[in-house]
Each structure stands twice: as C-alpha cells, then as structure tokens.
Amino acid sequence: MRQNHSLNHRKKELKDKPEPPQPPRIATTPVDSPTTTVLVGPKTPELPTLPSIPKENIPPFSQADGDATPVVQVQPMYPAEAARSGQEGWVLVAFNIDKLGNVTDAKVLDADPKRTFNKAALRAIKKWRYKPKVENGVALAQANQQVKLDFTLEQ
Numbered sequence: 001m002r003q004n005h006s007l008n009h010r011k012k013e014l015k016d017k018p019e020p021p022q023p024p025r026i027a028t029t030p031v032d033s034p035t036t037t038v039l040v041g042p043k044t045p046e047l048p049t050l051p052s053i054p055k056e057n058i059p060p061f062s063q064a065d066g067d068a069t070p071v072v073q074v075q076p077m078y079p080a081e082a083a084r085s086g087q088e089g090w091v092l093v094a095f096n097i098d099k100l101g102n103v104t105d106a107k108v109l110d111a112d113p114k115r116t117f118n119k120a121a122l123r124a125i126k127k128w129r130y131k132p133k134v135e136n137g138v139a140l141a142q143a144n145q146q147v148k149l150d151f152t153l154e155q
Contacts, residue, residue: 066133066134067133067142068097068101068130068131068132068133068142068145069130069131070128070129070130070131071101071129071130071131072127072128072129073128074124074127074128075124076117076120076121076123076124076149076151077120077123077124078120078151078153079116079117079119079120082116082117082151083153086153087113087116088151088152088153089111089112089113089116089117089150089151090111090112090117090148090149090150090151091108091110091111091117091118091121091148091149091151092108092109092110092111092146092147092148093106093107093108093109093121093122093125093146093147093148093149094106094107094109094144094145094146095107095125095145095146095147096141096142096143096144096145097130097132097133097141097142097145098132098141099132099139099140099141100132100139101129101130101131101132101139102129102130103125103126103127103128103129103130106122106125106126107122108121108122109146117149117151120151121149124149125147125149
C-alpha cells in the first residue's frame, strides 16, 4: 500500500511541473535580392536538430512553379567569448539547396571579424531547410545561394 502511495505522489509531481518554454520562431520575409540578412542576438537558444525523413515518406512537391523558399531557419548561437567581450560582426555564407530542400556545400565567403562567428554561422545554416525550387512540377536543386548573418548584441 505504501508503494502505491509513493507512485501516486510521483505521478502528481510530474503533472505539476510546468511546460518548458518554447524556442522563439524566426520571422522570414522573402527578399528579391540573392543575399538575405538575418539578425542574430546573444541569447538565442539552439533549436533541436530536425529528424531525418526517409525518402519514401516525403510528400510529392506542389505543381506550382517557384523559387526555393525557406521553411526552417535555425538561429546561430552567439559565441560566448564574443558576447563576453562585446564583439559584433557578420558572416556571408554561400550554399546550395538540393532537390529535397536541404542545405549543402555551405562555406564562408567573407566575415568581419574574420573567424569569430564562422563556426556558429555554418552550424546554423546547415540546419536550414527549404521548399525546393519547382519548374514544370519538378523539384530542382539551386546553387550559389547566399545569406549574410549579422551578429549583434542587444542594447
């Protein structure tokens, strides 16, 4: 009997715990230029890695033609050392988008300051997902995409 009481008490404790806070969503706006700028703050939590989906479970693409559009944009983590020293900067990243909307071949084209924010920018960009470009109902890969990530501290 005592064991049941202890088990019921544990169940009640689990029910009373508050839900963890949800990570913030990133608002995306389509841009006509080939380079997009994304602002990054120092306290941005890293979002969980997306699960991989077997190819046979991927739904067919829409028949509507159009360029690749962002579906998931993971915010980079602000490097702790840069945040402590009050350092700000930006990273220009080039990448390709495959037929499934995954980012491939991401590389830093330019950065200021050099190398300070590169790893954080690349780690985040590789987690981005796109609705791929569609022409005549067929999903296509897109090469030579660019995005500029601005790392700024909150005032």
